Amino acid sequence: MRFDRTWLHSFFGILCIIRYVCLLNADDLEIKKWLVFEVTSNLSGCQVQRSELESVTLGNMSWNMSVQFEDFNSSASNTNENASLITGLLMLVMNPVTHNTTFAKMFRTHELFGFYLDLRWHLTRLQTGSVVALVVSAVGTAGLRGAADDLRDAGALMAHHLPAGAHWVWVFVKGGRTLLETAVLDTQGPVLANVFIPVADARDVTQIMETDRYEICQTMNILDDLCSETWFPFPRSVLNNSDFLDSIPIVMTVGTRPQYMYAALKAMHLSPGFRPENLHVLCGGQTADTLKLLDFFKLNYTVIEIEGTGNPMLFQYYRKVFKFIAENFQSADAVMIIDEDVEVSPDFFSYMSQVMPVMMRDPTLYCATATSFFPSPRLYLSRNRVRRGESQVGWGYAIKMSVVRQALERWPTTLDSYAMYDHWIYEEVVESGECIFPEVSRAKHFGVGINAVGIHMETNFLQVQMEMQSGMEIYSLEDIPLLRWRKNLQVKLENSEIISGDPCSDNFFTDREDGSYIFAYHLEANADGSYDMISYFISGLCCCELTYSGIDYGSHDHVVMARVKPGVEIYFLGAPLSSFSYVLDNNTAAWNYKALDDLGKVKALEKAAEFQLRVKSELKSKYNKKRFMHEVFSDGFDYM
Template identity: 35%
Template sequence: MCVSGRLVSIGVSSGASGWGLEVKGCPSQSCATLPPPHHQDRQEEETQKGVTLSVLNQRDASLIFHKVFPLWQYWAHWWDLLWHLERLEAGRVVVLAVSVSGTIGLRHAIPTLIHLGALLVPHLPPRARWTWVFVKGGRTISETAVIEGSRTHQTHATTMLSNLPHPAHYPGSSRVLEEQRWKYCSSYGVMGGLCDELCPDLLPLPLPKSLNDAQTLALVPVIVTAGSRHQYLYHALTALLSAPGAIHSNVLVVLGDAPSSTTSLLSLLNISYVRLEVSGSSNMKLFHYYRDVFHLVATRFPEAPAVILLDEDIEVSPDFFSFMSQTLGVLQSDPTLYCINAHSAGGFRGLAHDETRVFRGSVQVEWGYAITLDFVREALSMWLNTTNPNTLYYDFWIYMNVRKQRECLFPEMTRSRHFGMGVNTNAYIKERGPLSMPMVRRAPVMLQDINRLHLSAWRQHLYLKIFAATPLQGNPCSSSFLPSPPSSSYYVFYYKLNRLKGGDGRPDPYQYYNVAECLGTWGMSEQGHHDGLKIIPFARNSTLLIVGVPYSHYSRLWPKQPKLWNVDALTDKEFRQIRNYTQMRVTVANEHVTSDVLMERLTGH
């Protein structure tokens, strides 16, 4: 250990060929040197591009967190950086550096960086090299930038280590538990409230409020799949276990590849876990892992009425268990359903207004879902004999091969958020999807007309709404297409939608995509529709029903007039209007900033 109050030296480099961090001044332990001094192949080099975040223990300068954020990409990774910055504990020594390229994707993380004390970051052009060393909640130790050129630049700084002791015992928690906490926090950083020395989270975790119908979920296990991302896992578990209706003893974390940072955390939180043997690589490894999770559920909880599953990077709403408890009976009694999703299939900002409404539609299991044990066994009967899957994404594989035209229930306003960035995260889709959805923040919410979600009642409900709806016509990409303000509670729009040839009953994705994108809902796949009908709550008291003809079950209600809108029959001018309307804009900050411009901004001259 470094002696308290000792000076340590921190060297940081940033350049077109990479970056580096070297900490000196820890004679009795190995100080941090990053990246590790070994040959990197091209794939490894690619993972080192972006903005690097390294966190040092303020008492001994040991490295307690490191991650590279691929901010050479424009979309969504700013969210992940922001998420981690918000969980930095006060007093930590923090090192940020650009490796190769990384400022173009900083975007919405910049205000937080400024709040933390960064001076240069709001002015950096896309190819800038940048380093910043600071103490969270304290002072900047060093901040440097090279605006032009490709040379690697280096900076060296010194800082005094903290000589403050770890926090004393806190009321309401045992001394042994607190000692375990601070031992854990001396080795792992960016843990948020767990390791916040000024206002730490309570341990043991407080018991949540109960629900009136608590017995509905009493026998339902909650499976959290996890690995090495213990920062994500802590946030997911604290949100889950604080939600009203959570039953601590029902939660089981199922680990694949999990280091001691994860198992020690679970022991600290007194949460049950099991390990599964995993083999292979990348998505084939994940495909087999989730198969084994299903097998574990079937063998360990054979009498359970259902199971709830979510990953380590899912934040649930306070209303998560209330939503599940109110809808579980419909899932169990309706054979045309196979899952309940806490995640909304179309609840984007501006298209999600009513916390009490629930829909049904063709979607895959995603981001906090419930399925019956019968469905678990049905999936396993196919899964265990699958040697050459048509997709390695297990959730999509279930959708394609096991679902068999069954649907899921999902809320208008989401009860879960996928906040993490993983191996299969598409940054563009992430920003278009989960990051733009408002989540319910109160509980319990009493859902409306639950029994109407059974298929026969749902179809009758939609028939009545379509029959009474005001028809719309014209180009859905036109800014005047949707009435504002709306004068009817329901509108209907009919458009050309064929069955995809060889698509196993699915609709034509191109025809669906253009209508969905124009109307601001999810268009990257056909998921979310019910029998070719998509529900779009475009205003607080007004809903648009879009019906694909002849694909939809509800096509018979099309009155033959007005004429079907058909993307395949548009003029070039009309098609250009679609492209202009649906494309997300890219705005590159400081694109033309030079060293002279930066000096003028900083000096005011």
């Protein structure tokens, strides 16, 4: 490897080139390829313009220049990323025998939160022996965080020593060795590196896999154990007392993410009570890899044509999903819907077999979801208890067929709506309807899509701890019917102690004796019927990361119970909007963030954003001490 620190004097030319040169021996039986990486740093960084493993071209990015990244998933119903995504860490995976690209994705690791978890998910599922290239596009190391540990364990030397704006290239063999690792840090000098990659001998690959699975694993990657020699077809696990599920269809929505889909299918098959004959997969568009995998598992599927892009496309895709359900499962009373990036727990079907009959008997419930709306690790949750509350359908849910038909009557058919279908159903169809949901989640939304928000992923979706034991008995089903639920809540509130004060002061909620307490926050309806949740949002975050996105999903009549430690239950009550506000005495003032002075608002926001501020502070401290680069990079940089 040669580091050339001469200054760049040309205004033209391609900044970063990765190219192959094919070398054939005399008898043309062996093909070898030579990789040449030429990376030049500049003030804005290197930017991926188009990418295949055989040719990755990176160009100069400037703020007034539009550069398109040719996304591998842009035609899907469930696209992995926005087609214009051009910043982050690009992963390219190559079959070592054919040198064909088997996977490509841009990870948004230029953002500090959340997206590194998706990178970790993919790294752990790489097929052994694959040739992998990781290339920074513009900015891609700032948000590596915990993924740097996985990269180090896989053999990367520089992962823990890169500044936020570094341009880094690493080529390695999964389970083998590094072929190339180089970086440009904070200099405008070019870096030139060469690496020789021999073609693996196909005769060295153990051929004990059946032909169709072997062919899949030659053209696809990130399929976890499917490409292992020890993989065995999923067994069918029987679940006692689950006859109710015999007549319930299961619909899985998929797009161009077969890697996610395989993980979701595997979890579904391994959950006792799953009935494969009830599963029907609805494919948004015809993606060869997705269909090949579905054919391998011999699953029933239908291709749904998609149109448009982004959220308008997704909104219409789900309209067609609901239309298919209504037309093809007319005799069913309800349907279970699972997206391709949702992992169900081993208790999923046991849970559904218990809560769905309750849902069907109660006209005030429209769904039963496997999603817990209280996933914070700072809360103490019961594995055996469920609640009811206002919510979207969440991930991994059952919905009444009557609601499916009702939604179709109102669903716009044009491509001018940017609404997300689940929120639209909640707001426009069931009008803040209620669902049954578990305290401990029976499903996990692990994928990253076009609407992904990093901080929500990190503090909620990707950190969910599911119930991993099957056959859990639900104890609180008799309390779910509306009149019973309200009566029990009324009794609980009337016998709770009212607390007031600063919810963002240290240990305000936890430094209490065993018992139940009411904390009132200010909540009033606006003239248009909407209401501002800022006081609940801030107080919930200060309490226990309760309100990850500023919404009160899981609340009933604007009351949410948070068990902040064993024996201590805090009831957040929105006053005066909640009808239960009568339990407050005249001397109780609901906490109002907007009524605080400027200093009080700043302190509350700092406490609410404690996690984000801590992460940013740790990274800032690291980058301010340039000596963290010293162990890897030679002198010539200012470390003082």
